[in-house]
């Protein structure tokens with residue numbers, strides 16, 4: 001049973017007109033070492049340094065940093081309309097206890113999440129800090145992803161509108177614009193849906209489908225993104241949601257003009273794949289949300 005599509009042959013669903021882009025293969029390499037290509041986009045004359053240095057932090061400082069960014073991510077998702085009812089979860093791996101992660105309390109609207117009402121959950125699904133309840137699906141999915149991908153610090157999944165629409169088609173994101181090239185050959189499609197995810201076995205299927213990638217499109221369900229930081233995972237989700245929107249609008253208007261493999265790869269290599277680029281993009285949004293909603297830091 002193949003769970004992850006390698007996206008080699010876009011379908012021709014009647015509702016979406018797609019130009020065949022030919023055979024491609026996934027690159028097995030991680031995107032973590034591609035940041036040097038950003039040098040061309042950051043002007044040295046303006047004092048540009050890339051990648052931006054990450055300050056040294058103690059365990060306690062790093063934990064607080066991740067919790068703040070996580071609470072900020074929930075607020076940003078709420079502001080952008082990416083949440084749906086009780087569904088959705090963004091997680092941050094704990095810096096001291098790597099098999100534990102921080103997550104939202106089930107039933108608390110994303111717009112009400114703060115640093116202090118996040119839950120710390122262990123590898124058995126027990127809440128070791130914070131007030132219950134815990135979303136069963138959050139544990140079933142994220143525990144398997146954090147276990148399968150030691151490089152992943154943050155993971156994001158919600159039932160966002162355009163992500164769901166794309167997932168309904170079972171389509172990948174096609175290389176049709178500069179922005180979406182960040183996902184070129186770094187995405188997968190989980191090609192089955194078996195109801196709400198409440199078991200670790202089903203979560204493991206999603207982790208397997210994600211593989212080494214940054215995005216997995218869960219058919220008939222929604223999007224899930226990961227990153228080497230909470231910031232990267234969250235921004236990638238926002239970017240994937242917008243890319244899904246763009247693709248659906250463009251496909252409804254006419255045949256898509258796909259970038260060729262060489263151009264899409266080159267554009268992706270200019271920094272769009274990079275964890276640091278996504279982190280920087282998130283921080284621009286985080287700065288605003290903290291100004292607008294400073295209580296998220298409570």
Ligand SMILES: [Zn+2]
Pocket residue numbers: 087088137157158159221222
């Ligand atoms: Zn879901």
